Amino acid sequence: MPKHITCIVCPMGCSLHVSETETGYVIKGYQCKEGLMYANQELTAPKRDLSSIMKVRNRINTYVPIRTSETVDKSLIEQVMQAINRTSVDAPIDYHSTLIQNVLGLGIDVKATKAIK
Amino acid sequence: MKTVDLCIIGGGAAGLAVALKASEHPIRICLIEASHSLGGILNQCIHAGFGLSHFSQNLTGPEYAHRVTMLLQDKHITLMLNTTVTTIHENQILSYINESGANVLGFKALVLTTGSKERNRFDINLMGPRISGIYTAGLAQAYMNYYGHRVGNKVLIVGSGDIGLIMARRMRLEGADVLGVVEMNPYSSGLSRNVVQCLEDFDIPLYLSHVVVSCKGTSRLSKVVIQAINKGILIDGTQKEIACDTLLLSVGLLPENRLLKGLDIVKHSSSNQVNINEFFQTSLPYVFVCGNALHIHDLVDDVSKEGALAGLAATTYLLDNLPNTPITSHKGEGISYVIPHAFSMDQNPKTLAFRVSKPMKHVVLHVKQGHTLLKETRHKILLPSMMEHLSFELEKGSLEAITLEVVTCQNI
Numbered sequence: 001m002p003k004h005i006t007c008i009v010c011p012m013g014c015s016l017h018v019s020e021t022e023t024g025y026v027i028k029g030y031q032c033k034e035g036l037m038y039a040n041q042e043l044t045a046p047k048r049d050l051s052s053i054m055k056v057r058n059r060i061n062t063y064v065p066i067r068t069s070e071t072v073d074k075s076l077i078e079q080v081m082q083a084i085n086r087t088s089v090d091a092p093i094d095y096h097s098t099l100i101q102n103v104l105g106l107g108i109d110v111k112a113t114k115a116i117k
Numbered sequence: 118m119k120t121v122d123l124c125i126i127g128g129g130a131a132g133l134a135v136a137l138k139a140s141e142h143p144i145r146i147c148l149i150e151a152s153h154s155l156g157g158i159l160n161q162c163i164h165a166g167f168g169l170s171h172f173s174q175n176l177t178g179p180e181y182a183h184r185v186t187m188l189l190q191d192k193h194i195t196l197m198l199n200t201t202v203t204t205i206h207e208n209q210i211l212s213y214i215n216e217s218g219a220n221v222l223g224f225k226a227l228v229l230t231t232g233s234k235e236r237n238r239f240d241i242n243l244m245g246p247r248i249s250g251i252y253t254a255g256l257a258q259a260y261m262n263y264y265g266h267r268v269g270n271k272v273l274i275v276g277s278g279d280i281g282l283i284m285a286r287r288m289r290l291e292g293a294d295v296l297g298v299v300e301m302n303p304y305s306s307g308l309s310r311n312v313v314q315c316l317e318d319f320d321i322p323l324y325l326s327h328v329v330v331s332c333k334g335t336s337r338l339s340k341v342v343i344q345a346i347n348k349g350i351l352i353d354g355t356q357k358e359i360a361c362d363t364l365l366l367s368v369g370l371l372p373e374n375r376l377l378k379g380l381d382i383v384k385h386s387s388s389n390q391v392n393i394n395e396f397f398q399t400s401l402p403y404v405f406v407c408g409n410a411l412h413i414h415d416l417v418d419d420v421s422k423e424g425a426l427a428g429l430a431a432t433t434y435l436l437d438n439l440p441n442t443p444i445t446s447h448k449g450e451g452i453s454y455v456i457p458h459a460f461s462m463d464q465n466p467k468t469l470a471f472r473v474s475k476p477m478k479h480v481v482l483h484v485k486q487g488h489t490l491l492k493e494t495r496h497k498i499l500l501p502s503m504m505e506h507l508s509f510e511l512e513k514g515s516l517e518a519i520t521l522e523v524v525t526c527q528n529i
Contacts, residue, residue, distance in 0.1 A: 006309060006312065006313050006317065007309075008309050008310040008313050008314070012497065012498050013309035013312075048314060048318070049164070049165040049166075049175070051163045051164050051165060051177050052163070052290060052291075053262055053265060055265060061264050061265075063262070063263065063264065063265045065163040065177065065178075065179045065262065066163075067163075067165060067177055067180075074318065077290070081290050081291075085291075095183055113163065113177045113180045113183075114179040114180075114182075114183065115183070
């Protein structure tokens, strides 16, 4: 089935067309090597930065901003979000301290991106 | 009355950069911030994508704020948090208010780094009943990211600026149903990275060339009517009703420069931008403006760079003095604005920041002084959503005005 990918390497935003054959993906429409590399990565293992917030139990109306220590497989983002929303923490929280270690066994940590006194 | 050499109003990315640069010199600096912490809007922008050029790292907003704030530790700067400046008076005195009461502060130079404000429903002529459920995207972002409060369940977004796109993803990740993004122009006004990662990743539709024509509901918003538009004219028979309880507006930012009202400061007539010279100096020589308070930036990295330049200029003004800037600069065909609006005659390379007025490919730009061509540049693509910079050198001895214009381009 043909697929469409918008390249995000540069502002040109080339429209890439992908078709799948027996020997692999055929990518058309790219105008540079980086575009081809981006399309290959998107087709094989798309990953995304994930950031959100986590509830701080012992402070009124307080949430600490968090991010994952590495990019997360696009298909797992909803599950990681659920794990984050199930968790709450107590202040004080140090900058970049680990709030969830090895989330869902992915080898990725969830870290605070701000210190809470 | 307490007096300082340099007073900075606003402790966001711009104000922090000004303070950091100025602290390299033996002057008394005071930084006034209205909220309880430094970093400004960075604190609510919890997503990554900041600092790629300034720190060579992909940071979130709070991380960027943390890094900049750390650089300021142990510097000789008087910090006044939870303090609001109410008036800047003509005689180099300002009034402020904080928990110890109302007071005044004298200064020799002042840098305004008060950021920007969001355009609201009245700025886009969105009429209708005064029902709840209509927010600016940045306000909804503050509720979500500071207080964990999601403002709605079924969300429609107007305007495809970066804040709108980021909020589409954010609301979706927190479990809201995001029904679409409505954009008046035939192109998105956000970065293509955000269109892909915030909309396409979640199959959120982008309605290009569409506007909101009405909002309906009794106490809370219940539906929004959108309609296709072509060159400013609504197309009959294209109305579409979208049932939703929340409308987020991401329809642009305006420089926040209200504090300069009443002072003898020239504003650029068309854009509400303060008129400044290459030293970020206004027509009142002791007042400087930079960051989003001057013009809206896409990247905080550019704000930090600009803040450092303004900090250096304000310090030079205090310790030495700045040269006259008799050479004016103007936008020409295809350009929506240029910054700064005046240059000195010295032979240093000059830089213009600018935006084009519409998306264009294969562009040739000319910087002219009078009729003399100073520089010609070629660009594969230029978009209104991208601030660009261009360096050039002046013609020796000439006092004629500078113009930046698009000479040839292909429409997209």
